Amino acid sequence: MIEKGRISASQLGKILYMAIIPTSLLTTPAITFKYAKQDLWLSPIWAISGFITVFIVLRIYRMYPSENIIQIMERIGRRIPGKIISGIYLLFILYVNGVIVREYSEFVVSSFLHTTPIVVISGLMVLVCAMAVRGGLEIVGRFAELFLPIFITLFLFNIIPIIADLQWSNLFPIFGEGIRPSIEGAFVLQTWFSEMIIASFFLPFVADHHNAKKTLSRSLLAIMVTLSVSNLATLLLLGELTGNYSYPFLILARYINISNFINHLESLYMIIWVLGAFVKICVFYYVTVLVAAQWMKLSNYQPIVYPLGLLLLLFSQWVAPNTQVLTEAIAGPVTLAMITMFVIIPALLLCIVWIVNRLHN
Amino acid sequence: MNYRRKISFILLALMSCSLLLTGCWDQVEVNDLAVVTMTGLDLTDENQLELSVNIARTSSQQPQENSDSSSGQLTGKSVILSTTGNTLAEAVSKLQQQLSRQLFWGHNEIIIFGEKLAKEGIAEHLEFLLRHPETRERANMFISIGSAKEVLSLAPQIEHYVADDLLEMAKLQTGLNITLKELMQMMISKSQAAVIPCLIIETKQDHQQSYPFIHGSAILKKGKLAGLVDSSTTRGIMWARNELDRGTVTISPENSEGYISFQLLSSSTEVIPYIHGDLWRITLRIHTLDDIIENTTDLDLSVSKHIEELEMELEDDIKRRINKALTVAQEQMNADIFQFADAFYRKYPNIWKQNKDRWSDIFTKLDVVVEADAKISRPGGTGKSILKPNQE
């Protein structure tokens, strides 16, 4: 096997949480608000693709405990079609990671470092991530484990001081126009929930595999709760203004004011963002490297870490010419593509595998 | 020993990090910044926007404070600059040309609009402030009677900067305390009406420098100044909007001479909308807790019966004030500054949707019921007035 390291199930759960939450925390309130209005905090509950993905991943894991989804596709699709499909997946994951790197840098540039070229910010992040990924699975797992408590503490530190400023009346009317707006708002969120598929790439390396089911459902639940809380806090503070800001959650940090003394805390949010984005990029980077190495049947993935990093950096510049195009793409085609690639095709795969197994018996 | 070496190594590593954290291209030293503490926006006679800023003087060569004791003591702490332009962004860029340092808006705590500008509309200028990544959502908003520039150029009264003076005044909540975020929320709310505290300048008397203070409030409709209201009406607005935290209420009881003053300990206002057919009604339910701080009447306040009567009187006073504010808002201005529209929307979203176009008609005829519930908790340090032994 290509990866010699092992992680624990709880580490996997932390990896998943840290791989999904950071970017969603930043942009979801604004995007969801456009469709769901004051029901935006209910939208994360419609995590349909999250449930489906977790179900698929666990089912396939039970049948092939030592392989990930793409390896199984290659196996089912035989030589050439299998290679083509997994090649497409490789490019798609690289692309998704490019989008993540771009989102990270766009935020840093637009909110803090206005004159720094975006390539420099992306490049430095990719470099740091490359070092971590080169260290292997265990390093990535430990980073997730190390940063999660810091992340959550700072997240709470962002929300608790603001409680006094929250206006609960912003919450109403709940289901003012029925249940539909909240479901429509949940559409974009499926992008993040479908990312649960990355569990499939880590499960073969989990040492205590009997805990897998528990840890996956737990982290999905944690993600739903976190998104709901962050959406709720933004709504209660900003009300109708939520949709007008590009990064509403940042405003929360800016609005903190404890007895006129502790204020101007947006740097706190910056810490959350950099920590979270680091782990998120690392996880996707690791998956890219792993898939690429398996695709090319290498015995060691370390040599291709840096070249893939270069490609990743280039993709991050290539995905969109400006922020608007990026946001529009995420709200539309990218979400659809992610649902197809991470939910629908794996679901089909599960059906095929199931039928094949039935026929064999 | 080994442990100590480890610690010092970690500390060294952490410290060396700070050298790397200056931020590539965006490296800014504190002594390259011009910290804006206060912004004033006016309209000139040529219909141009005039931007005035109060910049804190942060350099070490501050004028010695005690060297000239004759003129204002602390005026040397800030610099006032102003430019004009068609838009706020243009004025800001012109301002930057006049400065040796980079403008920094992160500490801009006060934004003042001149009365004349407010009449023309402030919405488009708020756009720049919201889009700018440095401005604070917590900045306090004011409208000044007269020009805003004048307020900026005044000398601070107690604090180091005028901005601090105004900020503390707003925080005390004897007048309205409206932040940029709240103003924006009011302006994009269903009612599109907003209320901002007003600043007036107390003119120079004898030894006292002239200084600004909060007095009354201004009502904006769709971003334009619709009218000014006085202090006592503002109090009514604050009751209705649930913004009153502190303050003194003085009443004169019906059946005795003199006055009784109460200090407000807490107050909360519930807005209860009700729609039945064509009847739109708002019930304002006010709960307040007060302490007695002064009594010049003949009433003996250690008697519980008198306290009950006083509670009634206080309730009547609250109702009177709120009704005054309501009359101004409903009949004179027709501006829903209490955000009743949103209250209706929250409770009756569907009915609201059908009727939102005729809201201003509904609002003028809106039936508002005020229910006040005042509780007097303590008579203060003295029961019977010491100076009036024959109180009943």
Place this chain on the structure above:
Amino acid sequence: MKWIAGFMIVVIVILMVIIEWQKMSRQMKREKTAFIVLVISGVILAYLLLLFPDVPGPTQLIDAVYRPITNILKSWITER
């Protein structure tokens, strides 16, 4: 400005090759080929993006593929 970026790409690639090449042992032929292929594709893409920054990217491809579905979705989902 462009020539600086072009130069930087060369520097990055050279650094990458120097660091990684010596770490690979003689038996790792497959890895070496993969490494070279990836580096070359990276360099090509880098110069492509440098010289023609407006070259259509993967987002346009995905957009084109999903255009029909996006339109259907837009008729269902409305901004409020």
